[in-house]
Amino acid sequence: MCDDLGGGQVAAISVCVSILVIAASLIGTSIQQLSSEEYGLMYDVNARDLENEVREGGLHNGPPGFRFVKFPSTYISTDIPEESTSDEDSAENARNGICVSRDGLRVTIAVSYQYQIEKDSLITVVQKYRTRDRWSDLVNAAAVSAVQTGCSLYNISSFQTQRAQIQNSMFDELKKMIEGNSTANAEGLYARAIELQLREVNLPYEYSRAVSDKQSASEDISLAINQRQQALTVAETELQSAVEEAKRINDTAQNEAEILIEQATIEAQGIQVDFEADTDVYLALKSNLNLTTEGLLSFVASDVIAATDEPQVRLSEPALTTYREEL
Known part of the structure; x- marks a missing residue:
């Protein structure tokens, strides 16, 4: 284009430069880039026209001076x-x-x-x-x-x-x-x-405080229940021990009572045997000596006194010291 100009070398060069600048400017404004994370709709600013094609990342050609209405393609x-x-x-x-x-x-x-x-x-x-x-x-x-x-x-x-x-x-x-x-x-x-x-x-603070208080109260109740259970366990253990001890004492007492009763029975039987033997002796003595009851008593009393080293006898009047006449 510039070679066809016949005269005015300087003017021709100026026109050529202007044409080149304008062309470069138009080309520059006709190319826009979208990133890989963008969608774009091409909008012709001069014609006020919106393209109906959604463009994605890369370089795109369009009318001079267009721009993209951009939206992110990622979330x-x-x-x-x-x-x-x-x-x-x-x-x-x-x-x-x-x-x-x-x-x-x-x-x-x-x-x-x-x-x-x-x-x-x-x-x-x-x-x-x-x-x-x-x-x-x-x-x-x-x-x-x-x-x-x-x-x-x-x-x-x-x-x-x-x-x-x-x-x-x-x-x-x-x-x-x-x-x-x-x-x-x-x-x-x-x-x-x-x-x-x-x-x-x-x-809310009031609710959190109420929940905390309720939890603390619940923990206190659980602790009290556990302590009560422990106290009941201790009491039951002590009661069981006391029952066992009482049973042991009762069994021991019953055994000792049975032993004492047995001993007393044996002693009573011995005393009874002694008394029966004495009775036989005194009956035989009374019969053999032909004594009356008073005479037998006098004989027994004399025998008792004779068996004593230093007898001390205290008699009240009109007690008799002898039953000679009754013998």
């Missing part, structure tokens, strides 16, 4: 509450991090969730919500609502014993809200829920 991870960038955001996030249980108590929670845009729905998302930020804000609002709904299905006590179930309920609500619900004829937000984690649960 997006978000936290509830989100990190605060201002005092106003901090207050809002604090509210998002608090849910109300079915029995009306406020629970402080921390949740992470992951979602991904549906490639086939990218054109619809751009047409309805224009930008990624608007779409993401709606998804995050739906996630907060899902978490609040899942929280409201359970009593405060369940947050200690059914945490996994609560997490699953929150995830189910998130899927309904962002994926759509055919039963309720809801389109959703054209996203796919990947996962949700209930990372932290902080129960």
Whole structure:
């Protein structure tokens, strides 16, 4: 083109340079790159036209000056509450991090969730919500609502014993809200829920204190029951020992009593034999000597006195010292 110019060498060169610059500029603005983690829709800024083809990572040619409306092709991870960038955001996030249980108590929670845009729905998302930020804000609002709904299905006590179930309920609500619900004829937000984690649960101080007090009281009751059982065991052991000791003493006493009774019986029998022998002797003596009863008594008394070395006899009047006349 520049060789065809006949005159004005400098002007021709200037025109050629300008043409080359413009061409390079047009070529430069006609090529855009998408990363391997992005989807893009080509938008012609001049014609204000949005292409109906979803592009993926790589270099792409398009009309001069076009740009891509970009969305991540991988999953997006978000936290509830989100990190605060201002005092106003901090207050809002604090509210998002608090849910109300079915029995009306406020629970402080921390949740992470992951979602991904549906490639086939990218054109619809751009047409309805224009930008990624608007779409993401709606998804995050739906996630907060899902978490609040899942929280409201359970009593405060369940947050200690059914945490996994609560997490699953929150995830189910998130899927309904962002994926759509055919039963309720809801389109959703054209996203796919990947996962949700209930990372932290902080129960109200009053409830935690009441649970702690109840646990302490339960431990005290268990301790008292154990101590009572131990005391009963000790008492039963002592009672059993006392019963055994009483039985032993009773058996010993019965044995000793039987021995004493046996000894007394034997002694009584001996005394009886002695008395019977004496009786026979005295009867024979009375019969042989032809004595009266008084005479026999006098004879026995004389015999007793004679057998005593130094007899001391004290008689009261009118006692008789002899029964000679009766003999």
